[in-house]
Amino acid sequence: MTSTITSSDQAHLHAGWRHLARHLLEMVVAMFVGMAVLGMARAAVGLRASYDTQPELAYLLMAFDMSVGMAVLMRWRGHSWRSTAEMCAAMFAPVLLFPLIWAGVLSGHGLMMVGHIAMVPLMLAVMLWRREEYAGHH
Numbered sequence: 001m002t003s004t005i006t007s008s009d010q011a012h013l014h015a016g017w018r019h020l021a022r023h024l025l026e027m028v029v030a031m032f033v034g035m036a037v038l039g040m041a042r043a044a045v046g047l048r049a050s051y052d053t054q055p056e057l058a059y060l061l062m063a064f065d066m067s068v069g070m071a072v073l074m075r076w077r078g079h080s081w082r083s084t085a086e087m088c089a090a091m092f093a094p095v096l097l098f099p100l101i102w103a104g105v106l107s108g109h110g111l112m113m114v115g116h117i118a119m120v121p122l123m124l125a126v127m128l129w130r131r132e133e134y135a136g137h138h
Helices: 007-044 055-076 081-102 108-129 131-135
Strands: none
Touching (some): 007 055, 007 108, 007 131, 055 081, 055 108, 081 108
16 A cells, blocks of 8 residues: 655645744744843842852753743743643753762853753754644644
């Protein structure tokens, strides 16, 4: 038995992947907006954490700020609280690297770099896990 993919099927598949990629880009932008806005607000009241002296706190604050920006976008786009929480969890997954800081293997700035780099593939993994939701049209 042979299956054929029609041009309509291909168009639908490409549209789904385009929507998924656009959604990922929108979430990354929302994360950086959240990080900038909340970071400035926190700095205005004197709440700062340095990756040199308090890398764990600095990372947690950054992940929180990014999660807020992303959560606002996701809820506005109609995603459930469950999906929003799963995506925010991807921002906090790099806390698993904290023991490398404690062991002196990774610096605070290294944590920030690895954390930022890891976030996009972690988000993409969540999106692929729930592909029907993220590739659909909201």
